[in-house]
Amino acid sequence: MSGLKLFHTKGAVVEVTSRLAEAEAEVQALVEGNLEAMLGVRFLASEYSTGPVHGGRIDTLGMDENGAPVVIEFKRATDAGVINQGLFYLSWLVDHKAEYGHLVRDRLGAAAAAQVLWSAPRLICVAGNFTRYDMHAIREHRRSIDLVRYRFYGADHFGLETVASVAAQPAAPRARRLSEAQAPGARVAKGAMEELHAEVDQALLGLGDDITKVQRKTYRAYQRLRNFACVCPPQRDKLLVYLKANPKEVDLIPGFTRDVTGLGHHGTGDLEVQLRTDRDLERAQDLFRLSYSAV
Structure with a gap:
């Protein structure tokens, strides 16, 4: 989005300048209030406590349209720790499946809780910008991670741009039994x-x-x-x-x-x-x- 120029074209053509948020909470509140429209994620909780032992708070917790658990972390500008922080919370979430399931059941109902897809939990990082080191780092992890850059434009416009996405690496499939692979009539x-x-x-x-x-x-x-x-x-x-x-x-x-x-x-x-x-x-x-x- 750093290369995008936005212009107001009614009357004289005027460039609409972009800006970062004054505070991280400004971005978080806007996205949380429009989570399905902006990210395709159903809202579950904001500033969710991971307990006294773990000692953290997940900015936003949700579930996407495929049933995958989603951790969303927000940063006002560029922050070298956003990915590691998000992965820290994602690991906690995977270790607390029952707690997450209860939360889904309470907020979205039993049918949604039965559809949780634990094979593909996601981390979405929303920040003012990311570095080339961030782009490289997410490819070194076996998790589904999306890096999303935001900008405010003028008084009424807000933009999100996915700058990098990686999918979780699936476990290697089991090799078929030799007798099955070579059985008479096996399809070629x-x-x-x-x-x-x-x-x-x-x-x-x-x-x-x-x-x-x-x-x-x-x-x-x-x-x-x-x-x-x-x-x-x-x-x-x-x-x-x-x-x-x-x-x-x-x-x-x-x-x-x-x-x-x-x-x-x-x-x-x-x-x-x-x-x-x-x-x-x-x-x-x-x-x-x-x-x-x-x-």
Whole structure:
């Protein structure tokens, strides 16, 4: 965001200058009050105490739209300790799963508590700026970490920019038994829908360097802070993708795109895209880009 220039264009063109907050609490209060809209995270607690033994307070505690626990740490400007501080609290959180579960149940209900995804807890650091050492440091950890830079513009505008994101490194999958891998009739080639599923994965990840993916049982989410696409497991003859693109801004095509606003489905997003062939995937590319830009 340091390279972004914002201009007011009504009348004479005037640059809108950016500024940092007067105090860290100014940023925290604004983001906490609009947490779902800004970061795709449901609010659970502010200044959450980690107890007398641990001796700390988590700036903001939440749960994202995929059920992942989220620790958010705020800094007014550049702070070399923000990542280590956040990881300190994230480790505490992972060690206190039951306490977090009770908090989710109290604030969001039993259904939300049953969906907590402990395989992918997240740390979001919101600060005035980050250093190249911060960018390097987050790639050395096996955690999901987002570095988000903020700026105030004039009296009425506020900006957030994701400057770096890394996904948690999954545990190495267990090797299949030799007898299973070499059993008569073992499949050598993937089915058509599995191949299409892999191509969709490549297409979505190829939209930008700031994309991470989260695997749930019923869908795989692609996010840049917030989900922009959710892909369900392949069906026999089609693959369903849900996007954050506004269905009202899309020319809906029966059998290809559908407005599912208010309809229950796995994942998030109001635009359903049905993929059956590589040609479907090709014409879905613009919708993928639209959704990626919308979050």
